[in-house]
Amino acid sequence: MVRHAAPACRRATRRNGNVKPVSCAVVALAFCALAPISVSAAQLESLRLHESPEYTRVVFDTTAPVRYRAMVLENPHRFVIDFEDVSLGPAFDPTAVALGRDRVDGVRVGRRGDGYRIVLDVTAKLQPKDFTLLPVDPYGHRVVVDLYDTGARAAPRIVVTQPRGKRDVVVAVDAGHGGEDPGALGPGRLQEKTVVLSIARKLEAMIDAEPGFDAFLVRDGDYYIGHAKRRQIARDRRADLFVSIHADGFESSQPNGASVYTLSDRGATSETAAYLADKENRSDLIGGVGTISLDDKPDGVAEILLDISMDAFRIRSIEVGGYILEQLGKTTKLHKQRVEQAAFLVLKAPDVASVLVETGFISNPAEARRLNQRDYQEDLSRAIVRGIAIYMNEKPPTGTLLAWQREHGGVRYTISRGDTLSEIAVRYGVSAERIRRANKLSNDAIHVGQVIIIPAG
Numbered sequence: 122m123v124r125h126a127a128p129a130c131r132r133a134t135r136r137n138g139n140v141k142p143v144s145c146a147v148v149a150l151a152f153c154a155l156a157p158i159s160v161s162a163a164q165l166e167s168l169r170l171h172e173s174p175e176y177t178r179v180v181f182d183t184t185a186p187v188r189y190r191a192m193v194l195e196n197p198h199r200f201v202i203d204f205e206d207v208s209l210g211p212a213f214d215p216t217a218v219a220l221g222r223d224r225v226d227g228v229r230v231g232r233r234g235d236g237y238r239i240v241l242d243v244t245a246k247l248q249p250k251d252f253t254l255l256p257v258d259p260y261g262h263r264v265v266v267d268l269y270d271t272g273a274r275a276a277p278r279i280v281v282t283q284p285r286g287k288r289d290v291v292v293a294v295d296a297g298h299g300g301e302d303p304g305a306l307g308p309g310r311l312q313e314k315t316v317v318l319s320i321a322r323k324l325e326a327m328i329d330a331e332p333g334f335d336a337f338l339v340r341d342g343d344y345y346i347g348h349a350k351r352r353q354i355a356r357d358r359r360a361d362l363f364v365s366i367h368a369d370g371f372e373s374s375q376p377n378g379a380s381v382y383t384l385s386d387r388g389a390t391s392e393t394a395a396y397l398a399d400k401e402n403r404s405d406l407i408g409g410v411g412t413i414s415l416d417d418k419p420d421g422v423a424e425i426l427l428d429i430s431m432d433a434f435r436i437r438s439i440e441v442g443g444y445i446l447e448q449l450g451k452t453t454k455l456h457k458q459r460v461e462q463a464a465f466l467v468l469k470a471p472d473v474a475s476v477l478v479e480t481g482f483i484s485n486p487a488e489a490r491r492l493n494q495r496d497y498q499e500d501l502s503r504a505i506v507r508g509i510a511i512y513m514n515e516k517p518p519t520g521t522l523l524a525w526q527r528e529h530g531g532v533r534y535t536i537s538r539g540d541t542l543s544e545i546a547v548r549y550g551v552s553a554e555r556i557r558r559a560n561k562l563s564n565d566a567i568h569v570g571q572v573i574i575i576p577a578g
């Protein structure tokens with residue numbers, strides 16, 4: 122049930138003990154006029170909030186394009202949006218939406234003229250940025266307002282302190298899509314954004330547990346981040362590797378299997394790769410980065426440097442992609458037997474090895490079911506970690522603990538469940554016999570928790 126409160130403006134002023142008309146207190150004003158609409162009776166269907174580290178996204182789902190006026194008011198801080206010529210849909214119930222939120226602590230709805238005024242009580246001064254999004258399954262027309270922090274709450278700088286020459290290999294794990302961009306859709310309203318976040322969280326935890334590795338999530342919640350911002354987050358954290366996780370869809374339900382992609386500026390290596398890159402690149406339009414331009418500037422690196430470093434990082438991307446693909450092939454069916462390349466915007470960081478893993482096709486009902494299962498998500502994550510760990514142990518980035526260990530003979534390794542001596546030997550590129558000798562083992566028996574020395578390869 123919707124509580125039709127007294128007009129929100131009157132309530133707000135009464136609360137403040139202030140009798141001035143609300144319009145005098147307008148601090149920021151945004152006005153959006155869509156093409157004249159002849160058909161009336163658009164409905165407000167629902168109100169949703171997505172919280173991200175930098176802003177809270179407020180989404181109004183409407184049955185048709187609507188006219189609105191958005192503003193920020195002070196004393197107390199609140200965000201006000203007036204919708205003209207709308208009615209409330211039968212399921213519109215914003216009362217619980219603000220519960221337990223960071224920046225929003227109340228929502229009020231009031232009739233105003235032929236439309237409605239909606240007031241969000243906010244906890245601090247926030248900067249609004251509004252725009253509209255066109256329908257994309259499963260969403261319809263949307264009015265979106267991003268409420269940005271205005272500085273005081275800016276995220277603390279992350280200072281990494283690690284012994285020189287023994288730093289961790291840093292891996293950025295990026296769950297594709299999010300928020301207003303659901304990604305590909307599977308049976309039973311299964312959404313790519315949800316499945317890939319679940320896989321990404323498992324992957325991040327597993328990488329983090331590997332000695333000499335430090336992983337973090339680029340997106341850790343149901344909100345959208347633009348391609349450029351995703352790359353920037355990886356570069357700010359000085360990531361050695363950026364892994365973007367997807368589970369894509371196709372028009373037909375036939376295709377299945379996993380595949381791995383890296384960036385190409387010189388055309389795609391296959392039709393599928395071109396198709397997927399094109400599809401993934403639309404995310405900024407679907408998810409809404411607040412701009413409708415697909416223009417993508419380089420990340421502030423001098424052109425010359427970019428050219429030189431890019432080749433080295435491209436090679437590393439293809440190499441690590443190959444290792445991941447090989448391990449995935451032991452766990453699941455592969456859609457493509459080699460690492461494919463296409464112009465994926467999210468992989469464009471010039472100085473971070475970057476790969477995109479399509480974990481499978483969510484449009485294939487059988488694969489969609491598996492992708493949504495915890496065990497299968499863990500199997501996929503384990504395969505990806507194995508690929509990354511083997512590669513990074515073989516070709517560690519300079520200045521890392523892995524590089525130091527490789528140089529100074531001997532990696533300390535703690536046995537975990539499912540490990541075998543022969544598999545560890547393959548992983549570190551040494552013979553099982555050398556591991557046995559270095560650890561004075563008379564046979565291949567090892568146990569969980571045991572620490573062994575892996576001699577330099």
Ligand SMILES: [Zn+2]
Nearest residue numbers: 297304367368
């Ligand atoms: Zn995707």
